[in-house]
Amino acid sequence: MSLVAGVVAVQGDVEEHASAIERTAESRGYEVDVREIRESGIVPACDLLAMPGGESTTISRLVHSEGIAPEIVAHVEAGKPLLATCAGLIVASRDAADDRVDELELIDVTVERNAFGRQKDSFEAPLSVDGLADEDPYPAVFIRAPAIEAVGSADVLASWDGRPVAVRDGPVVATAFHPELTPDSRVHGLAFFDNEAAFVPSLENTVR
Numbered sequence: 038m039s040l041v042a043g044v045v046a047v048q049g050d051v052e053e054h055a056s057a058i059e060r061t062a063e064s065r066g067y068e069v070d071v072r073e074i075r076e077s078g079i080v081p082a083c084d085l086l087a088m089p090g091g092e093s094t095t096i097s098r099l100v101h102s103e104g105i106a107p108e109i110v111a112h113v114e115a116g117k118p119l120l121a122t123c124a125g126l127i128v129a130s131r132d133a134a135d136d137r138v139d140e141l142e143l144i145d146v147t148v149e150r151n152a153f154g155r156q157k158d159s160f161e162a163p164l165s166v167d168g169l170a171d172e173d174p175y176p177a178v179f180i181r182a183p184a185i186e187a188v189g190s191a192d193v194l195a196s197w198d199g200r201p202v203a204v205r206d207g208p209v210v211a212t213a214f215h216p217e218l219t220p221d222s223r224v225h226g227l228a229f230f231d232n233e234a235a236f237v238p239s240l241e242n243t244v245r
């Protein structure tokens with residue numbers, strides 16, 4: 038069984054997501070072909086997608102100018118899984134409160150960019166995340182992270198400092214932190230293989 042995974046690669050920490058996806062798929066016994074997405078035409082062939090951290094205004098501008106944005110929307114509308122992290126969460130949100138971000142409106146949340154204070158620009162926190170394979174705390178790395186300010190129909194999976202930092206909205210799982218930067222692949226596992234609301238075409242008719 039070989040899966041096709043896409044990592045939105047217009048900007049941001051692409052390699053780390055590609056490695057995390059390979060690790061996660063292998064641990065589940067699947068082969069995976071990871072494709073870096075810098076142009077339109079690749080997303081429709083993908084079973085699952087990651088939109089990484091980086092600089093959200095740049096990622097937003099390029100996914101629109103390259104014609105990738107409507108393909109990501111169609112992927113999610115088809116029920117296929119998307120993991121959106123940090124800047125990816127900002128771009129996928131309903132409202133990022135910044136005119137330079139043209140949101141994809143895939144997650145019913147409002148976010149505030151760079152919301153965790155200056156002394157906390159970068160930090161690691163042990164999080165309790167709903168839906169992970171076990172209950173051990175998840176080592177979450179935050180780098181100039183956004184906060185999720187208002188949650189509509191999305192489910193909150195984890196909070197830190199009284200604010201939601203991981204959510205699920207149908208086939209989309211999104212985090213304010215960077216699950217691709219730690220060897221712990223449970224968040225990728227949740228987003229791609231354990232989300233009952235998501236459909237992975239290549240795994241249809243296989244026992245997960």
Ligand SMILES: NC(=O)CC[C@H](N)C(=O)O
Pocket residue numbers: 089090091092093094122123124125127150151180181182183
């Ligand atoms: N690590 C990140 O992805 C940071 C996101 C960045 N602060 C932004 O708003 O685009």
